[in-house]
Amino acid sequence: MYIVCSDLEGVYVPEIWINVAKQTGIDELKLTTRDINDYDVLMKRRLGILKQHGLTLQDIQKVIASIKPLSGAPEFIDWLRSQSQLIIVSDTFIEFAEPLLKQIGQPTLLCHHLTTDTKGNIVDYNLRQKDSKRMVTEALQSLNFKVIAIGDSYNDISMLRKAELGILFNPPQNVIDEHKDLKVVKSYDELKEIISQTISNE
Ligand SMILES: [Mg+2]
Known part of the structure; x- marks a missing residue:
């Protein structure tokens, strides 16, 4: 079966991080595994950027809720x-x-x-x-x-x-x-x- x-x-x-980057205007969040192939390095970088801009999970979820399939x-x-x-x-x-x-x-x-x-x-x-x-x-x-x-x-x-x-x-x-x-x-x-x-x- x-x-x-x-x-x-x-x-x-659509790609979630790219849309979050577009909607928050934070260009650095457009980085993907094609730019930084070490996933751990990439994720730590992304989390650092969120912290720097004071963005919480709730902020990101609000952006994601507006993304359409x-x-x-x-x-x-x-x-x-x-x-x-x-x-x-x-x-x-x-x-x-x-x-x-x-x-x-x-x-x-x-x-x-x-x-x-x-x-x-x-x-x-x-x-x-x-x-x-x-x-x-x-x-x-x-x-x-x-x-x-x-x-x-x-x-x-x-x-x-x-x-x-x-x-x-x-x-x-x-x-x-x-x-x-x-x-x-x-x-x-x-x-x-x-x-x-x-x-x-x-
Ligand atoms: Mg995919």
């Missing part, structure tokens, strides 16, 4: 959940994702979490586990599921490669160029077609 593991940002919702995403998720179980596997934090999950029908989400102090300042971040996307895929396979994995960037590659079917959704060109053997789709309609075929051919 197939189950779908899917990334969140870049697949159903990508066009067609809620409808696609509804369709997907009528065909298969869906687990969103993300490198975001539960506190950031909550306002967005409400807009896409509250799918199951496995991700990381933040530590805040009594004033709501974000003082640390906690990874649920290392290489969590691949680990979730492996765990589901150990439960006798076949995994269809969907993602758009570098942090999805190990999950896509571990899955029975790995699909890159609207990835940047550099990701396509470095992973030419992976299937690439550019729209929810194309995704629907591949997923329907895969499930019905089982």
